[in-house]
Amino acid sequence: MSTRKNLLLSTTVVAGAAAVSLTLLSSGAAFAQAAATSVNSQASDVDEVVVVGSRIRRDNYNAPSPTQVVTREEATLQGFASTTEALQSTAVTGGTSQITNAYGGYVVNGGGGVNTIGLRGMGPSRTLVLLNGRRVSPAGSRGSVGAADLNVLPTAMIDRVEVLRDGASSVYGSDAVAGVVNIETRKNFEGLVFEAQRNEPLEANGAGGSTRFSLTAGARGDRWRAAGSIEHYDRDELTLRDRAFTRCQTDGFLQGEDYIDPLTGKSKCYPITTTGSNGSAINSIGTSFATGVAAQGAVGTSFNRWRPNSGVNSGVIGFEGVGGGANNLNVRDTFDDRMLNESLISPVEITTIYGEGGYQLHALGNAELYGEVLFNNRKSSQTGYRQLALDYAKGSPLIPSNLAFSTFSPDQGLNQDQDVGVRAFIGFGNDTSKQEVNFSRYVVGLKGDFFLPDWRYDVSASYSRSRSDYTSEQFLTDRLIETLDVVSNGAGGFECRALASNPGCIAAPALSSSVVGGKLPKDWVDYVFRPVRGTTEFTETILSAGIDGPLFSLPAGQVVGFFGLEYRKSEIDDTPGLDSQTGNTYNYSTSAITRGSDSVWEAFGEIEAPLLRDAPFAKELTLNGSFRYTDYDSYGDDTTYKIGLVYRPIDWITVRGTYGTSYRAPALFEQFVGATTGFQSSTQDRCNNYTAPGVNPNRVANCTAEGLAADYQSTQSVRVITAGGADAGLKAETSTNKTIGLVLQPPLPSGWGDLAFAVDYYEIEVKNGVDRTGFSNILTRCYDSNPADFNADVGFCRLVERDSVTHALTVHDSYVNLATDIVKGLDYTVRYRKDVGPGTALFNLAITQYTEVSNKLFEDDPLEDYKGMINNPEFTGTADVSYAWDKWRVRYGVEWVKGTDSYAYYEEDPATSQYDLAVGDYWLHNASVQYSGEGWTLTAGVRNLLNEDPPTISSGVYNRIGNAPLYSGYDYLGRTAFLNLTKSF
Template sequence: MMIRKSLSRNPLSFALATAMVFAASAPVFAQDSSSTQTPEEAEKAKSTTTFDTVTVTGSRIAKDTFNSVSPVQVVTREETLLAGFNSTTAALQSTAVTAGSSQINNAYGGYVTDGGPGANTLGLRGLGPTRTLILMNGRRVSPAGARGAVGSTDLNVLPNAIVDRVEILKDGASSIYGSDAVAGVINIITKTKVDGLTFEAQHNATDGGGGDERRYSIVFGQTGERSHFSGSYEYYTRNDLSLRDRDWTRCATDMYRDIDVGDYWGSGDFIDPLTGKSKCYTIDAGGVTINTIGTNTRTGVAAPGTSGTRFNRWRPNSAVTTGLAGYEGVNTWSRDTFDDAMLNQSLISPAKTHTLYFQGGFDLNALGDAELYYEFLGNKRKSTQTGYRQLSLDYAVGNPLIPANLRDSVAGPATNLTNGQPMGVRAFIGFGNDQSKQNVDFLRFNAGLRGHLGSEWNYDFNVMHSRSDADYTFQSFLTSRLAQSLDVVSNGSGGFVCRDASNGCIAAPPLNSNTIGGNLPADWKNWVFVPVTGNTLYKETTFNFNVNGPLFDMPYGSAGGAFGLEYRKADINDTPSQYSIDQDLFNLTASAPTRGNDSVFEAYGELELPLLSGVTAAEELSVNLSGRYTDYKSYGSDETYKIGGLWTPVKWLSFRASYGTSYRAPALFEQFLGGTTGFLSAANDPCDTYGEASPTSMRYINCASQGFDPEFIQTSGVTVITQGGAETGLSAETSKAKTAGIVLQPDFGSFGDLSFAADYFDIKVENGVRDAGGAAILTNCYNSSAADFTAGNGVCRLISRNPDTNALTVTNGFINVATEHVRGLDFTLRYVRDIGPGEFRSTVQITHYIEQTDQLFPEDPKVDSVGMLRSPQNTGTLDLAYKWKNWQVRYGLDWIDKTDSYAYYEENNPGLFDPATSQYKLYTPNYFVQALSVQYDADKWSVTGGVRNLADKEPPTISQGVYNTVGNAPLYSGYDYFGRSYFMNVTYSF
């Protein structure tokens, strides 16, 4: 099987990265107070608590050691505070946690994403958020968000001020935690014992304006002899950061180069005759055609920067008196595509959240010294996004609203606005800004009973219920009202009224320069452009019972065990606006309701076997075994397991390894998503100008078999209907995960404590659940064998073609097609030493990806995206801190490796993407972001302040037309869109 590599490796850069690793990177242990404790520090930490054992994320067995079979990274609240993060969301989506994987964050407000606009999700290893399990205090946080594709935890619901630490298990753990723990587990752990009252306030202000963040919180609690209670309330707000607020987004250009000029990016752009510079916001750079009309082809006067005399696109110009009087002809490059209102669009969408959290317990002095405990999390999110809308208004041939000299124009067939008549003139109007908003209420409550079974065994019974209730509103033109308003008759006074005056119809404006320029009557706008609202309700209920304790004595210790039962039921009910259900939203996606439920029963067990301890060549040798039986109502049953081992031949050296399997049933939206209609351009029809392909290619042969002329030109867009896969045989996906690591902790005495860990990871998902995408389905079908194509086998069954118009419709259901394979290395080095009056601490973390392979269909070649744009091969973080008395100073550095997509695109498009000659810029250099902070921590109060993105580093730039971009920057969560920002945090305790 051919594997496509994204680019040739640079030996020098890899050598430098490797040198950085071995010069500075720590074993990651689960811990309470720092991200890389040594065993001595762990013992000291244990002495301050009443517990003899702890439960490390990645295992349900409480142990008296912090060394773990699986790699666990710990990020403490102190570290996130010093780093300047104003929310748990931002901390979790940082490079230190995600290792360079792209995440859905607040820069994706204008895109269709799972969870809807405003949601923030997290996926480890680039395998997506549905394969990463989010826990809080060891119990799952259910999905939240808006629209039909709700299937992952929305990080916005998490508290911040009461968080003690976050443990990140970067290893598959489905047999321990459930089927969605494919790529890893994030466990947010709160402070369990709080006495008193603490106020906290933090303000993050950007140097360039816009995007400021403020958070005000109160943490409270009381601990008595038999009970404890604690909680927090937080208010968080983020201001809008618009495209206008940053220099690098105010003028997005094509950023093409002219080889004859030299290696100068932008020299190949179209030069705007009005400015003499590269044209801002062309069609490829995010602009839309505005201030223009489309007609039949006719003779006229060319606009500045345009050549020729025959045009079908025109711009109003009252000075033109010949040809088409009042209009000048424009082409693809000279037509208007930029409106100043475009700069009002959200770069970072604003939001407000209220988060209330309670936890507590009461000792019953019965049922085995049982504690009755409870936990409540409530979150309210209000988020908005500002967009920009173009209105394509179609006037029928002969419509009295058209000027007399254009009434004979026949620009195309009838559309859904021309009431059955051929289209005469299309007006491309810059309508202006629109708003989307989401109100999401999330509630999560759990209560349980935990105690002792005898002297050594413990039990825990828990019931949890979660509910996400979201209203989502956006503005849309209504197709029916637009069409009704364009069907007019004279009112006898020189004006017009609707032929059908029902529903309060208001006649559309005549076609003139004001209308084309976007100066539209307010009453007509209010009638045809309305807010539409839908609602998404997601509910999940969980019952869990587990026991753990020693099983039997072995020569070198007691074998530990943990066993449990779990039942989960989830329901989704998304009801779009009736206008959406009726497919009445003009040029927007139409959606049917998404309704469905599923349940699962699971039984699991885990064993910890100490094979050797305190003997020659085996200070510790232990094996961890876990297994889970899973039975889904929808997909039947399967078993998963995991085997792990830890060997410490000498005190300063440990080896660890694990192998596990998973079985993930599709998320509810993957099963039951209501039919959602979208569109692709006509150029996506494989038979469009297929004569340019080789006559021996399957695309050519299959198109010819349908009777198309090789010069066939498709004039209709491709309709794509995306829907859930429950009715099309969608099955559960499986995966395998392997890890192997080494931990070094040499004793340097007075020279300080050094710890180093290197872990190899290998995760392969097979039979993966994915919506293939309309374009991929079309390409795969038309490249299939003639026999399969003719018979409609495989994905060809998802395609239909209208025999009268030749328009294509693709059913893009979720199917089991994908194979994903990710391999790499995690390095962590930590060094701690007393220097002068204080303590110096340095930590380096680097992730190196060896492979990120994706194969959509079995017959497709494997594509390795390592090193390509948005998939850096290496990422790293450096953290240097010095603490003395009440003071602490911290310097941080985030690194994202250079990326390059030339090789992949050149293989598929020979001659177009040779880096030496291509007009496209498809690479980014190494990207570094620095941070500096200082903290003073007194007895009852503390102040922390600093600067993020110290050098005000802008994101790198690429050419348009290949990747989604923000301005000219790749749409990628790893780059900082805020710029330099200042933060100040103040706490005061009573």
């Protein structure tokens, strides 16, 4: 298909609104290119193609499932510098949150730097990503690799993206629960094209900008074709320092309950809280209680936390009291300027090489031997901030005489069973995590005419491999132990006791005000703070074969079918660094090896039958059905099916609907991920200060029932245990999917233009869903539950344990089969085109409404509906208007996220609650202009034209970035200019 036909294909998609419920990103370019050409004449030029959601070749798009098409032209006009950005936009995702480069400080499936897509808010593991109709294998780092990484996609060669928002397991197999994303590359491309794009944030001094360069080339002969591209994408780091809304995170509590910093008289920046880019206790020491001088803002005369102050010459000389008793934790120092060096948007460099080709054999049924190859290298990193809690043993010569009185606690792992004399809470500074992921994909196939008339066959094999090397900087426990066990060196200093057996050992610094303040000897830091490296490898082999063609004829037309077989085998091998495996990373999670494999045989088919055509009150009635038999090594066999119907009573009205079943076999990491023990801050304990005003009364009753004091404050980290579910009998999840749609294309009087409207209702219900609940959600839901349930140890409380002596919490957050996930809603689309003056005007409106987003963990739990809550907006929408004439095109677009409110869910009264749990409507405006010259095109524009900052909420409930919710629907970059230049040779 020529480049021209690709443009005409987009026009046909727009015209065939019976199959397209969302064409917001595709329709403008299509109409602009073909303003003077009739739809019917265009459609005649389009070859038979296979549209996502079906394997049957068609010459039209009257399919029963709603499909959205995103063209490269519209993505460029919106300022997207990569396919990743376009796919994660509100227009495609319906406003549901996605894993982006803003999650650098969080543990996510696929590791740091990964970007994934999940439709209908059901996560990336329930959305299948295809490249030219074939699966894109997972890529990433660490043991939880399980979804396609959008970073591997070849942006330069992409022609269009088809998004099916409908379950399609019977057509594509496992993972196609919430929908399918199919990326189609340019076919039969000829010529040479250079493209360059720069996105420049204007509010962050250039930080967070991105640059992409690409070169695309193609040629063809009588029997062969070949095309390919090479591109490089570079996104700069955006730090917390670079944006105003992240420079001073505050609690944001209502009712005047923020801690007021006595040094500034304002709400404290970066306090010690439970969510967001938190502060940390630094520049202080912990001792046993002693009488001393109170710091500014502290109360009482007896303290167990102290801050260096050389002016104090009584009590604990050289230190002022900042903690203990009734003192607020935020009396302590919690902010270090280096915290602002943390990544808000993590930097990444991506190099992609893609090639495809074909050769006509003139044999085996006019067969074509074809192939694809994809190489992708991603280098990403994230900057974090670390506190170092360094324990000095009781009696250690490293403790000065004025602190020798203290016995802080029993040994916590650094002092070889000696009591801790003093703990130093040191602001260590920044650390870096890095990932380098190499992804390769090879496809070879043969397609041609089958021996039956008008039948075609396609046989292919593919192999994909993701290899990741990941590194994080860690304090090594064994080295800290060595360096803290010291003796005199005879020259007024100290040396390691183990120096004779380990000549490289560097003694820890003696406890002093400068050490507590974060000034640490470089040679000691270099010895104890080391890179820990791990590797992840994921491979997938796929063999598939299919035939399609006419089965027999009915009065209304031919019944066509597709029948196929497929074999897939996947393997994962994640080997964390030895120090991670052995628990030698101080105050950090441990990780075991993740290793496992799974394979599946499948047989499937699809039949489409025209039941009526050009009959009274039935211009068209077409039935589509598909089925699949699956046999997994991991959980056995299953069958799925899907039935769809398209009905056109008259030319301009189409009713469509589908009903089907889907399944998802547990991903390899969900089955085999090695048991991981992590530790969360003691501030995550929901019973901390549980008698404070405004606390949920259920939480007060439940914490009291555990025998905790009214002023309880945890000093123990929360242990979180995660493990794969294979040994626990993890099963495949099953689901049902229903869509019902109405499409109207009323004929308008001549000169009035073209109007199309579509509305689709969708309903997905997942049974036995495989997921982790999240330790924070588990704790909140347990301690805020009805006291009767709490005492009975049911629901979320089944996953929580509290030590009866130390009161330390343990949370089990492993992969389990959740009882139910339900998503319901409607998609609305309006499109209007009209010739105006010398050109064509086009208006698009697309709105997604969620009427239910609910789940429950156990069968006997009630369904909880999250619709309309923070990060789960009830409505999202996009709209744009464009005008194209001669060589020009201008576009103005708006993205909308309806305001959200979580007060009711958490049983909080907004009039009395301390929490800010509501945000208003959020609007993003974008504008661009494009000029096409002879062999070149220049596009310029601005995203977030009005420089809209994300809304703010208070801490304590949701994860935040600065004061804003951690939600991909909000723009963290601010007003951003973009420029794209495309030159053909």
